[in-house]
Amino acid sequence: xxxxxxxxxxxxxxxxxxxxxxxxxxxxxxxxxxxxxxxxxxxxxxxxxxxxxxxxxxxxxxxxxxxxxxxxxxxxxxxxxxxxxxxxxxxxxxxxxxxxxxxxxxxxxxxxxxxxxxxxxxxxxxxxxxxxxxxxxxxxxxxxxxxxxxxxxxxxxxxxxxxxxxxxxxxxxxxxxxxxxxxxxxxxxxxxxxxxxxxxxxxxxxxxxxxxxxxxxxxxxxxxxxxxxxxxxxxxxxxxxxxxxxxxxxxxxxxxxxxxxxxxxxxxxxxxxxxxxxxxxxxxxxxxxxxxxxxxxxxxxxxxxxxxxxxxxxxxxxxxxxxxxxxxxxxxxxxxxxxxxxxxxxxxxxxxxxxxxxxxxxxxxxxxxxxxxxxxxxxxxxxxxxxxxxxxxxxxxxxxxxxxxxxxxxxxxxxxxxxxxxxxxxxxx
Amino acid sequence: xxxxxxxxxxxxxxxxxxxxxxxxxxxxxxxxxxxxxxxxxxxxxxxxxxxxxxxxxxxxxxxxxxxxxxxxxxxxxxxxxxxxxxxxxxxxxxxxxxxxxxxxxxxxxxxxxxxxxxxxxxxxxxxxxxxxxxxxxxxxxxxxxxxxxxxxxxxxxxxxxxxxxxxxxxxxxxxxxxxxxxxxxxxxxxxxxxxxxxxxxxxxxxxxxxxxxxxxxxxxxxxxxxxxxxxxxxxxxxxxxxxxxxxxxxxxxxxxxxxxxxxxxxxxxxxxxxxxxxxxxxxxxxxxxxxxxxxxxxxxxxxxxxxxxxxxxxxxxxxxxxxxxxxxxxxxxxxxxxxxxxxxxxxxxxxxxxxxxxxxxxxxxxx
Numbered sequence: 001x002x003x004x005x006x007x008x009x010x011x012x013x014x015x016x017x018x019x020x021x022x023x024x025x026x027x028x029x030x031x032x033x034x035x036x037x038x039x040x041x042x043x044x045x046x047x048x049x050x051x052x053x054x055x056x057x058x059x060x061x062x063x064x065x066x067x068x069x070x071x072x073x074x075x076x077x078x079x080x081x082x083x084x085x086x087x088x089x090x091x092x093x094x095x096x097x098x099x100x101x102x103x104x105x106x107x108x109x110x111x112x113x114x115x116x117x118x119x120x121x122x123x124x125x126x127x128x129x130x131x132x133x134x135x136x137x138x139x140x141x142x143x144x145x146x147x148x149x150x151x152x153x154x155x156x157x158x159x160x161x162x163x164x165x166x167x168x169x170x171x172x173x174x175x176x177x178x179x180x181x182x183x184x185x186x187x188x189x190x191x192x193x194x195x196x197x198x199x200x201x202x203x204x205x206x207x208x209x210x211x212x213x214x215x216x217x218x219x220x221x222x223x224x225x226x227x228x229x230x231x232x233x234x235x236x237x238x239x240x241x242x243x244x245x246x247x248x249x250x251x252x253x254x255x256x257x258x259x260x261x262x263x264x265x266x267x268x269x270x271x272x273x274x275x276x277x278x279x280x281x282x283x284x285x286x287x288x289x290x291x292x293x294x295x296x297x298x299x300x301x302x303x304x305x306x307x308x309x310x311x312x313x314x315x316x317x318x319x320x321x322x323x324x325x326x327x328x329x330x331x332x333x334x335x336x337x338x339x340x341x342x343x344x345x346x347x348x349x350x351x352x353x354x355x356x357x358x359x360x361x362x363x364x365x366x367x368x369x370x371x372x373x374x375x376x377x378x379x380x381x382x383x384x385x386x387x388x389x390x391x392x393x394x395x396x397x398x399x400x401x402x403x404x405x406x407x408x409x410x411x412x413x414x415x416x417x418x419x420x421x422x423x424x425x426x427x428x429x
Numbered sequence: 430x431x432x433x434x435x436x437x438x439x440x441x442x443x444x445x446x447x448x449x450x451x452x453x454x455x456x457x458x459x460x461x462x463x464x465x466x467x468x469x470x471x472x473x474x475x476x477x478x479x480x481x482x483x484x485x486x487x488x489x490x491x492x493x494x495x496x497x498x499x500x501x502x503x504x505x506x507x508x509x510x511x512x513x514x515x516x517x518x519x520x521x522x523x524x525x526x527x528x529x530x531x532x533x534x535x536x537x538x539x540x541x542x543x544x545x546x547x548x549x550x551x552x553x554x555x556x557x558x559x560x561x562x563x564x565x566x567x568x569x570x571x572x573x574x575x576x577x578x579x580x581x582x583x584x585x586x587x588x589x590x591x592x593x594x595x596x597x598x599x600x601x602x603x604x605x606x607x608x609x610x611x612x613x614x615x616x617x618x619x620x621x622x623x624x625x626x627x628x629x630x631x632x633x634x635x636x637x638x639x640x641x642x643x644x645x646x647x648x649x650x651x652x653x654x655x656x657x658x659x660x661x662x663x664x665x666x667x668x669x670x671x672x673x674x675x676x677x678x679x680x681x682x683x684x685x686x687x688x689x690x691x692x693x694x695x696x697x698x699x700x701x702x703x704x705x706x707x708x709x710x711x712x713x714x715x716x717x718x719x720x721x722x723x724x725x726x727x728x729x730x731x732x733x734x735x736x737x738x739x740x741x742x743x744x745x746x747x748x749x750x751x752x753x754x755x756x757x758x759x760x761x762x763x764x765x766x767x768x769x770x771x772x773x774x775x776x777x778x779x780x781x782x783x784x785x786x787x788x789x790x791x792x793x794x795x796x
Contacts, residue, residue: 052592074596107596110545156591157621158482162506164544185591188621190691204506254623257704259696267694371794 040094042145043283044125046081046177047099048118048169049154050106053184058152058239059099061252061263062275063088066241067099076104079117083146098146106165115169122148122176126298147295149286150213150278151177154184155234159193161200170210176294178213178286180278181205186236186269187254187261194236201234215277216285229277235270238263470529472578473720474560476610477534478553478602479587480541481509483617488585488676489534491689491700492712495521496678504539512539514552535581541598550602557581557609561735580732583646583715583723584610587617588671594633595641603643609731611646611723613715614638619673619706620691620698627673634671645670648714649722666714672707675700 047055056069067086083100100121105114125147132143151173155166173179181201183189189197205212212233215226240263244253252263263271278286308323477485481503490496504512517536522529537553560579567576584606588599603612614634619627638645648667677700681690689700700708715723 050591051596054591071593074592074594109547109597109601112545156482156589157618158480160482160503164506164510164512164542167506168510168544185621187693187695188590188618190693208507256620256623256696256698257702258698259693261693261695367790368793371790 037093039141040096041283042096042098043287044098044100044146044148044150046102046118046122046148046151047154048102048105048151049184050156051076051104053154053156054239055101055152055154055184057241058154058182058184058237060241061239061271062279063097072103074104074107076107078108079103079105079114081117081121096144100148106163111165114165115172118169119172119176122173123298126176126295127302129295130299130302147290148177149283149290151179153179153181155181155201157183157185157189157197157236159189159197161197162204167204167208167210170205170212171208174211175297178289178294179210180213180274181234182274183234183236185238187238189236198232198234198236213286213289215282222281225281226277229273232270232273235274235277237271237274238269239271467528470531471720472531472533473724474533474535474579474581474583475715476537476553476557476581476584477587478537478540478584479617480589481538483587483589484674484676485536485585485587485617487678488587488615488617488674488708490678491676491708492715493521493523493532495523504542509539509542510544512543514539514549516552516556533579540602546598549598550605553602554605554609557606558735561609561732562739564732565736565739580727581610582720582727584612586612586614588614588634590616590618590622590630590673594630595637600637600641600643603638603645604641607644608734611726611731612643613646614671615711616671616673618675620675622673631669631671631673646723646726648719666710669707669710672711672714674708674711675706676708 045059047059049055051072051074056067060066060069065086065088067084080103081100082103083098085096085098088095088097102118105118108114129143129145129147132138132140153166153170153173155162170179170181183194183197183201186194215222215230217223217226217230238254238261240252240254240261242252242254243250244255244260244262246253246260246262254261254263261268263269266272307327475489477489479485515538517538519534519536521532521534523532524530535556540549540553543549557580560581564576564578564580567573586599586603588595599614603614606612616622616627616630616634622630648663648670650663675691675698677689677691677698679689679691680687681692681697682688683690683697683699688702691698691700698705700706703709
């Protein structure tokens with residue numbers, strides 16, 4: 001028992017053991033396959049290309065179905081991404097396919113910021129997966145993985161070289177997603193031109209350090225075909241959902257006055273090769289690369305940003321718990337500090353307000369006093385005036401009485417005088 | 430019909446007053462014009478504009494059956510990120526049946542290739558205006574014997590066939606140039622579109638040209654006395670704009686003949702086959718029938734507009750110059766006026782404050 005434990009603990013001590021009979025663990029791959037078939041698979045493709053270059057048509061042709069598409073206008077003010085999820089089934093294998101299309105890519109006059117929207121979208125998907133991973137109660141096996149597994153970049157068939165926008169965008173995306181460049185609408189390039197065009201594109205990508213997705217060559221079963229395909233990149237594709245009668249079969253093709261371009265004819269275009277490479281042979285590898293390379297890179301950058309390291313300044317391994325604790329303390333300390341600051345500010349403000357109010361009160365008081373004084377002064381003045389008026393009235397009434405009396409007296413005397421006169425006159429007689 | 434012609438010839442005779450077949454002879458005027466123009470030779474300036482990779486040079490080569498751009502250097506994508514538009518000129522002297530043509534092709538490499546294409550047509554409009562200005566100056570000069578006409582007579586604008594219609598850069602470019610030059614929009618690399626798709630795209634482009642109010646070159650209407658066949662052709666021509674063209678530098682063997690074309694695994698596209706593309710229509714229109722009309726419109730409307738605008742700005746500038754001189758005196762008044770205004774403001778403010786204080790006192794008295 002103990003020797004087996006020791007053997008399991010150290011790889012160096014692992015001794016190859018030969019079996020004397022059939023144990024049965026060679027069915028492990030089958031178990032794995034059964035389990036994943038029951039679960040269903042998930043695949044997300046991002047299609048980047050100019051409006052009208054044939055992204056939706058190619059997806060329809062690849063998956064042999066009709067996804068609901070509608071024509072976009074050329075006058076979108078900025079690049080948007082539209083994601084649609086479908087459930088497909090072939091034999092007993094279920095596939096949850098998400099197709100993300102760019103809307104309005106390459107239409108604006110100023111395309112400086114076009115790549116940013118795509119990068120943001122990819123980062124958002126990585127972020128939500130990271131959040132799920134860091135949750136306390138997580139359900140990764142149920143999680144709908146929305147990370148982009150493959151990015152088909154549609155190159156316009158100019159016949160000369162890549163466009164400047166293509167180069168700029170691919171450089172920004174090559175460390176975030178598996179890029180598979182395809183030449184769209186390839187039925188406008190003749191064979192010789194196509195050969196030159198492919199060489200030019202690949203040399204431009206190499207000279208600018210853009211890392212596109214290389215089909216894996218480490219597995220012997222597929223290495224031969226993958227190496228061959230790596231030399232044919234980028235695939236020149238033609239998409240079509242219409243069928244034309246060739247011989248006695250109906251095939252997917254495009255009918256021109258000068259001939260018929262058959263989509264599945266390897267002589268005409270590389271569609272079959274793309275389908276094989278993307279779906280039949282390397283789909284699982286694309287998913288794995290996304291998870292182990294691109295996602296891990298994103299995660300590392302994000303966590304380093306947040307301040308987590310694997311080793312502290314003394315080069316000793318630091319556990320996540322210690323970092324958590326340290327971060328938490330820092331955060332709480334910062335909170336307290338902020339609280340103190342706010343409290344002080346509050347106190348200061350209150351003091352200021354108080355002094356202001358006191359000032360105002362004093363002013364008002366002063367004014368009130370002043371007004372009162374003025375009021376009493378006025379009152380005094382009025383009183384004085386009233387008195388003088390009264391005095392005058394008194395004097396006037398006295399005078400009036402006096403004059404009346406005088407008048408009455410004079411009247412009486414007049415009357416007496418008259419009486420006397422009358423008597424006198426009457427006496428004479 | 431015949432009685433009319435008889436009447437006409439009779440009127441000649443009656444004008445002359447003579448009974449014989451004497452005629453004045455000005456019916457030979459067209460021949461004289463023909464002779465003189467052949468002697469003088471013609472010139473034509475054609476501009477091609479559009480994103481790189483749309484087949485402009487190939488089309489020019491196919492149109493004039495030459496190879497203009499033998500050793501040109503195409504830029505890499507990296508170099509094109511911040512590229513500005515350059516203007517290059519190629520002049521050819523070609524002769525056909527005694528008629529000499531001095532053809533100038535103006536190419537605009539770099540248009541629409543940079544990542545930021547705002548105002549990328551500015552060098553092009555500047556160039557066209559420069560040519561107008563040059564001609565204007567020459568025309569108003571003293572010695573007008575040997576004026577060289579470098580004005581741009583026609584601009585072929587290439588619309589990529591990969592989209593659903595016009596793009597913002599197409600609309601902006603055509604709008605910037607519609608009053609300066611005859612704009613002829615073309616759908617480039619038409620061998621990536623099936624006949625249905627070509628029809629849809631043409632309708633779409635025509636709709637959008639109407640919607641945005643872009644003034645492209647309109648074919649002049651047929652004369653009313655042309656016969657039905659010519660009128661039918663004219664109608665067809667007008668309905669198939671914008672032309673969907675294909676160009677080729679190579680000669681291939683098709684149906685037993687050597688023709689200009691493109692060889693594909695699924696068939697051979699012939700440039701001059703009317704069922705394959707509108708190249709023949711374009712060539713007919715551009716060279717065989719409407720070349721002179723393009724020149725006329727350039728001289729009569731675009732150049733005249735430019736000239737009127739130029740004169741107008743010159744005279745209005747002179748007027749504003751005059752106006753600039755007089756305010757030297759009123760500026761002093763303006764200064765004092767400003768001070769007065771400021772003081773007025775202050776006064777008003779103080780009055781308001783006084784009023785407020787009075788109101789407050791009143792309010793407290795009432796209390």
